[in-house]
Amino acid sequence: MRKIFLIGYMGAGKTTIGKQLASAFGLQFIDLDLFIENRYHKKVSELFAEKGENGFREIEKKALHEVSEFEDVVISTGGGTPCFFDNMQVMNAIGQTVYLKIPPEELAARLIKNSHKGSRPLLNNKTDEEIKQYVRDNLALRELFYNQSTEIFEAGNLELADTFALLVKKLTLIFAK
Numbered sequence: 001m002r003k004i005f006l007i008g009y010m011g012a013g014k015t016t017i018g019k020q021l022a023s024a025f026g027l028q029f030i031d032l033d034l035f036i037e038n039r040y041h042k043k044v045s046e047l048f049a050e051k052g053e054n055g056f057r058e059i060e061k062k063a064l065h066e067v068s069e070f071e072d073v074v075i076s077t078g079g080g081t082p083c084f085f086d087n088m089q090v091m092n093a094i095g096q097t098v099y100l101k102i103p104p105e106e107l108a109a110r111l112i113k114n115s116h117k118g119s120r121p122l123l124n125n126k127t128d129e130e131i132k133q134y135v136r137d138n139l140a141l142r143e144l145f146y147n148q149s150t151e152i153f154e155a156g157n158l159e160l161a162d163t164f165a166l167l168v169k170k171l172t173l174i175f176a177k
Contacts, residue, residue, distance in 0.1 A: 001071045002027060003095025004171065007146055009139050010079040010120055011110040012100040012155065013163065018076035020164045021171070028073045032081060036063045044078070048121035057084045068094055080122075082145040092150060096174065098167070099149035102156040108135040 004021065006014040015031050022029035033044050036059060040047060047056050060078060064087055067075055082088040082097075091097045102110075111120065112128050122138075123131055146152075153170065155163045 002073075003068070003071070004074045005091040005095055005097045006074065006076045006100060007082045007091075007097055007149060008079065008100035008155075009102065009107050009135070009142065009146075010122075011107050011114065012079075012102050014076040014100060017100065017155075017164055017167060018074045021168065022074040024164075024168050025074070025171070026072075028070065029076070030067050030070065030073055031076045032060065032063060032067065033076075033078050035067060036060060039063065043119075045119060045121045045124075061085045061087060064090065080142070082148070083142050088145050088148050092148065096151060096171070097149040098151045098153055098171070099146045100155045100163075101146070101152055104136045104139045105132075106156050107139065108132040111135065 002025065004025075004027070006018050006021075008014055018031065019029050021027070036047070037043055040059070042050075044056070047059060051059070057080070060081055061084065064077070064081060067073070068090060077087075077091075082091065088097070108131055111123060112131055123134065126134060151170070151174070153163075153167055155167075
C-alpha cells in the first residue's frame with residue numbers, strides 16, 4: 001500500500017510530475033484540486049470567491065482526509081494544503097510526502113508565463129512585480145510546512161524529463177527499503 005503526496009508551491013509541477021509518477025509505479029493519480037472541483041461541481045476559484053480562503057481550506061481538509069483513505073495512489077496537493085490544520089501531519093503519518101522545491105524566482109517566472117487569470121485565486125489582480133514579491137513572501141511562510149516533508153526534492157533548474165527521471169530513481173530506492 002503506497003501513498004505519495006506531492007507538495008510544493010503553485011507552479012512547481014506537482015500535477016505533471018504526479019501523473020508521470022503514478023504511471024511509472026502503476027498507481028492511481030489524484031489531483032486534490034480537481035477532486036474538489038468534481039465533488040462540488042465548481043472551480044477552486046469559484047469556491048474561493050464564494051466561501052473565502054478559510055471556507056475553501058475546510059473543504060480542502062475534508063477532501064484530503066477522504067483521498068488519504070485510498071491505497072496505491074499519488075496525490076498532488078494544492079500549494080496551501082500542507083499549511084493548514086493538521087494536514088502535513090496527516091500526510092506524513094500515512095505516506096511519503098515529497099516537497100518539489102523550486103526557487104521563488106523560478107516559480108514566479110512560471111506563474112507569470114503560464115498565468116491563466118482567475119485560475120489562481122491568490123494571484124488575481126496582481127502585476128508581474130506583485131506576483132514576484134508575493135511568491136517570495138508566501139513561499140517563505142509555507143516552507144515552514146513544506147520542509148516537514150519526508151523527502152525534499154530540489155527540482156529547480158531541471159528540465160521536466162530530468163526532474164521526473166531523478167525523482168523516480170529516488171522514490172524507487174525509498175520503496176525498496
